[in-house]
Amino acid sequence: MVTITGVIPRPTTYSGLWGWLTTVDHKRIGALYGVTAFFFFMVGGIEAGIMRLQLAQADSDLVSAEWFNAMFTMHGTTMIFLVIMPFGATFFNFLIPLMIGARDVAFPRLNAFSYWTFLFGALLMHVGFIIGQVPDAGWFSYANLTAAPFSVGKGLDIWALSLQVLGVASLAAGFNFVVTIINMRAPGMTLMRMPVFVWMTLVTSILLVLAFPIITVALIELTADRQFGANFFNVAAGGDPILWQHLFWLFGHPEVYILILPAMGIVSEVIPTFSRKPLFGYPVIIFSGIVIAIMSWAVWSHHMFTVGLGPIANSVFTITTMLIAVPTGVKIFNWIGTMWQGSIDLRTPMLMAIGFVALFIVGGLSGVSHAVSPSDFQQQDTYYIVAHIHYVLFGGAIFGIFAGIYYWYPKITGRMYNELLGKIHFWLMFVGMNLTFFPMHYAGLNGMPRRIYTYSEGFGWEGMNLLATAGFFVLVIGTLVFMHNFLRSVKKGEPAGHDPWDAPTLEWSISSPPPVYNFAEVPQVKGQDDYWITKRQAAARGETVPAEPHIDPSTVHLPSPSYWPLVAAFGTVWIAGGLLIDFGWDYIRFPLSFVGGLIAIIGVIGWSNEPPAAEHDDAGHH
Amino acid sequence: MAHAETAHAPPVEVEEATTTGINHRKLLMWVFLGSDCLFFGSLIATYMVYRGQSIVGPYPADIVDVPITTISTFVLLMSSFSMVMAVAAARSGNQKRLIQWLLVTIVMGCGFIGFQVYEFNAFRVEGLRYETNLFSSSFYTLTGFHGAHVTLGIFWLICITIIAARNPAGRPSGLDVDIAGLYWHFVDIVWIVIFTLLYLIGGFDAGPDAGHAAVQGWNWVTGLVS
Amino acid sequence: MSSNPGQEGAVAHHEHESREHASHEDAGIGRFFFGHVPEGVHGGLKQYGLLAIFLAIITFVEFVIILPEDLRGSSIVIAPLVILSVIKFFCVVAFFMHLKFEHGLLWQIFVAGLVLGLIVAIALVLLFGVFRPTPRAFSEGRQQPFVHHVEEAPHYEPLVVPTPAPLGAIAPAPAAGAAAGASPGQQIFMGAGGCSACHAIEGLAVGALGPDLTHIATVAESRVPGQSAEDYIRESIVEPDAYTVTAADEGIDQDFQQGLMVATTSSLGLTDEDVDELVEYLMTLR
Incomplete structure (x- = not known):
């Protein structure tokens, strides 16, 4: 095999389908992540819509109970693993090398591998819709509901195995960004000069590489139980379903911060730019981010107050959970302090960022209210929790992501979006979001349990549910406005110039969209908010700073495209996918899975034997 | 540090200068090992949580053969020594010694896997299948994934040996062997933990009727001592 | 490894590695393990x-x-064993993995x-108890002694823990697994059919969400006028909503919920033969 794979030269094409399939360019991979994440945002949104329509009135029979179970399971899984995380990866990929002054990430092919593995894993997750066996045990799939006798069919196998694959993709990306940020900073870019977004990416990536092995183990145990008859969560054999909850939330709580920290990083870039002021308390916001990451490991059992851990464990986790609100609150004050007495420019990114801060405060406060375990006993498994999670993940993460999309739109596409449509989008999102999720607080405290597919009249839940469903349609209109704005402006928007916001970070010093080689000359970083320093020094001399001039790309050595990440990713997914196939004969899944392993091994061998560059590197001719 | 230098770099393997001075791949390996600690940590935690909770036998004391596992532990530990000698040989550019030490390491790694295959088979014959009880599920999963790590390491070392035997210009570099070595040693230290917890301490966990705690493999040791 | 790459440059890499090795023989053993070691000496x-x-x-x-x-x-x-393995662990990490000589970041x-x-x-481990291999609540008293050379793996029936009975159903004696000689219908009831999760049969199953089936064959004779017991049971499995048991039927506080059983049985994939076996078994419960 060594010889077979060794002789295949690296691909040389940079355009067309093959160009995208074999690309290792971090900007292209970022774009792929973004498009995929937005696609699944719509899928998850449709699933949410089906649930909202079903619950709009009492005793509705629009969908069956099983279908409803499938909807809330896929909605949660999709939005967390296929939308918010890859949106984070979109920004990591596109921006991190630009922000730290690097040509690419440390391992460009590993980066491509992460994307393809993610995409295949995401598709595998949706195979259930084709074979009619959709995962339906909720996004945290508590044992022993997931045990073979209680979850018949392949739904839960699909869920466990594709989540495993998505974990591989996330781990690969996490390793890559840790190494990239530690090791590929431009000269002068010390740790305490890095933009906050880079810091939050580093913290997120470290959380990711430490937290994902735990869900990997949990999923291995679940898969072993379901596929190989192990006893991990088999109560009859003495197994303890609570172990699943512990393992899941040991991963799950750091995961919450994996979702929110990138958004916090984005907001920390947007607010100073549009307040015309450096970030207030830069070191404090960094350290609070690190403290959040460390403390996120000490709060997981607050998801489990009602399982009967006993008063000591409940008290400990109540205290740690209330403490983690402190560094989060510190960040809020940092952002408010940055805006304080700034000359605020209410462009769409800034509106989204302010929306993030406001809505995250609401979500944070309701979070503190169920940090108190006695009060959590009232709220557990009610719509109050649903309201809370959507305030932090929709009001928080999604608003942060949209702030980032609008903020970097001119850098990514080279054109301006339509400001008016952007503002309309923001207000529709803001109003729709509150209309959808605020009533859920009341419904929840009135006793409406989450995950019920219908409810009877007379509990006083009808009004709140109708409001929430109305809010969903406001969100739909807002998203349509965004799509129209986004697609139209790509072609017809005003040319943006390299630095439309007078922003402080390095990515704005190069032309928009960035050239394939990023920086013609590696920047020398002078301090925090380096590009502001450059522009201020130039202004003192009475000059303006133009975009960095273009050079002939063929003079720059860039990583060549490669087929192998695609092959290795396909093999990796096939290991999992093979286990799902039986053709009526149960044992066929083992050889099929083994074939996937062989493909992955061939991919890895080809990968490591590949020549370092294509023979005729035509990087410049595209 | 100066990225500009790489702008015209020829397409030969040149180590890129990095911010911290640590090679990218080496840093990656250490981050991976840090991450893998959590993987094995969770598997070991599962084993420890379920320790003593199985409701049917065989229980560890009925079948675990500590003496023979002590030998396989010794083999794996010594393979770490030969691995470090291989790294030293690679760093001094001594291809012949490198290949010799790599082969020694591979043989010892295979020996360890051989012991594990023997052990698993002996357990199966005694009635400990994967689905038998909590002990079997958590034991086979933990040691099985460790064995998979060792197998992957053997495969990796074989690839390096083949490359070294063909010796295309300058490969494998000292760094290539070094990184494989880091992985190999990590697998060894994980086994140090597993051996202590599952064999030396947990190997004597007995079922409810502890009177006839099995002495498989202990016979010859007790004979020797008394 | 060096921590001053600025002076090294890319080309000097290989020289750098061989220079590291050159000074091996000079390093005394004591200095190697405990003292300051010159850069590059491994x-x-x-x-x-x-x-x-x-x-x-x-x-x-x-x-x-x-x-x-x-x-x-x-x-x-245990104490000396743990200490000794910790020593081994750190020896391998520090010296074989060279971490003692590496950049501090790698340590961190x-x-x-x-x-x-x-x-x-x-x-x-602490959340589940203490570091002692004593059986906890469930396993205590259930553990069976091990008899050597058992070829067959034990077969665990899914165990159903009695739920607080919202419907006022009475939970009978604790579950016993299906006996070895159980009829195929009973095996489906306890296993693949998942029936025992919701239904109780005295001495066998303790499910409390659905009607008690201890005397179903007798009850079924008179439940729906004009329908035979066998037809009623079959219909209740195949089309549970055709007749939903009321509070009056069972002498309890509340009607059973319409649609509840449909929701749980529709994905089971029972074959016609399975249903026949189940009906046959249930008809024996007089």
Whole structure:
């Protein structure tokens, strides 16, 4: 095999389908992540819509109970693993090398591998819709509901195995960004000069590489139980379903911060730019981010107050959970302090960022209210929790992501979006979001349990549910406005110039969209908010700073495209996918899975034997 | 540090200068090992949580053969020594010694896997299948994934040996062997933990009727001592 | 490795590596293990060999420690075993993996993962009890002694814990697994059919969500006028909503919920033969 794979030269094409399939360019991979994440945002949104329509009135029979179970399971899984995380990866990929002054990430092919593995894993997750066996045990799939006798069919196998694959993709990306940020900073870019977004990416990536092995183990145990008859969560054999909850939330709580920290990083870039002021308390916001990451490991059992851990464990986790609100609150004050007495420019990114801060405060406060375990006993498994999670993940993460999309739109596409449509989008999102999720607080405290597919009249839940469903349609209109704005402006928007916001970070010093080689000359970083320093020094001399001039790309050595990440990713997914196939004969899944392993091994061998560059590197001719 | 230098770099393997001075791949390996600690940590935690909770036998004391596992532990530990000698040989550019030490390491790694295959088979014959009880599920999963790590390491070392035997210009570099070595040693230290917890301490966990705690493999040791 | 790449440049890499090796023989053993070691010195056969012998001795000592049968598993033995393995662990990490000589950042990264993994594992074990292999609530009293040379793996029936009965149903005696000679219908009831999750049969199943089936064959005769017991039972399995048991039927507070059973049985994939077996079995419950 060594010889077979060794002789295949690296691909040389940079355009067309093959160009995208074999690309290792971090900007292209970022774009792929973004498009995929937005696609699944719509899928998850449709699933949410089906649930909202079903619950709009009492005793509705629009969908069956099983279908409803499938909807809330896929909605949660999709939005967390296929939308918010890859949106984070979109920004990591596109921006991190630009922000730290690097040509690419440390391992460009590993980066491509992460994307393809993610995409295949995401598709595998949706195979259930084709074979009619959709995962339906909720996004945290508590044992022993997931045990073979209680979850018949392949739904839960699909869920466990594709989540495993998505974990591989996330781990690969996490390793890559840790190494990239530690090791590929431009000269002068010390740790305490890095933009906050880079810091939050580093913290997120470290959380990711430490937290994902735990869900990997949990999923291995679940898969072993379901596929190989192990006893991990088999109560009859003495197994303890609570172990699943512990393992899941040991991963799950750091995961919450994996979702929110990138958004916090984005907001920390947007607010100073549009307040015309450096970030207030830069070191404090960094350290609070690190403290959040460390403390996120000490709060997981607050998801489990009602399982009967006993008063000591409940008290400990109540205290740690209330403490983690402190560094989060510190960040809020940092952002408010940055805006304080700034000359605020209410462009769409800034509106989204302010929306993030406001809505995250609401979500944070309701979070503190169920940090108190006695009060959590009232709220557990009610719509109050649903309201809370959507305030932090929709009001928080999604608003942060949209702030980032609008903020970097001119850098990514080279054109301006339509400001008016952007503002309309923001207000529709803001109003729709509150209309959808605020009533859920009341419904929840009135006793409406989450995950019920219908409810009877007379509990006083009808009004709140109708409001929430109305809010969903406001969100739909807002998203349509965004799509129209986004697609139209790509072609017809005003040319943006390299630095439309007078922003402080390095990515704005190069032309928009960035050239394939990023920086013609590696920047020398002078301090925090380096590009502001450059522009201020130039202004003192009475000059303006133009975009960095273009050079002939063929003079720059860039990583060549490669087929192998695609092959290795396909093999990796096939290991999992093979286990799902039986053709009526149960044992066929083992050889099929083994074939996937062989493909992955061939991919890895080809990968490591590949020549370092294509023979005729035509990087410049595209 | 100066990225500009790489702008015209020829397409030969040149180590890129990095911010911290640590090679990218080496840093990656250490981050991976840090991450893998959590993987094995969770598997070991599962084993420890379920320790003593199985409701049917065989229980560890009925079948675990500590003496023979002590030998396989010794083999794996010594393979770490030969691995470090291989790294030293690679760093001094001594291809012949490198290949010799790599082969020694591979043989010892295979020996360890051989012991594990023997052990698993002996357990199966005694009635400990994967689905038998909590002990079997958590034991086979933990040691099985460790064995998979060792197998992957053997495969990796074989690839390096083949490359070294063909010796295309300058490969494998000292760094290539070094990184494989880091992985190999990590697998060894994980086994140090597993051996202590599952064999030396947990190997004597007995079922409810502890009177006839099995002495498989202990016979010859007790004979020797008394 | 060097920490001053600025002076190294890319080309000097290989020279740099061989320079590291050149000074191996100069490093004294004591200085190698305990003292300040000149940059780039890692060690040679002598140092590594001594370390390997040291590790082998520790392993042998560990083995000797567990020889006295009376002490096995006691803390007198566990404490030195843990200490010795920690020493082995750090020797391999520090010297074989060269971490003692590496950039401090690598220490931090590895120790972060190591410490976190340790804390997570300890916290989990503590949350489930203490570090003692004594059976907890469920396993205590259920553990069976082991008889050697059992070829067959045990078959665990899914165990259904009585739920607080919202419907006022009475939970009978604790579940007993399906007996070895159970009829195929009973096996489906307890296993693939998942019936026992919701229905009770005295002495066999304790499910409390649906009607008690202890005397279903008798009850079914008169439940729907004009329908035979067998037809009623079959219909209740195949089309549960055709007739939903009321509070009056069972003498309890509340009607059973319409649609509840449809929701749980529709994905089971029972064949016609399975249903026949189930009906046959249920008809025996008089």
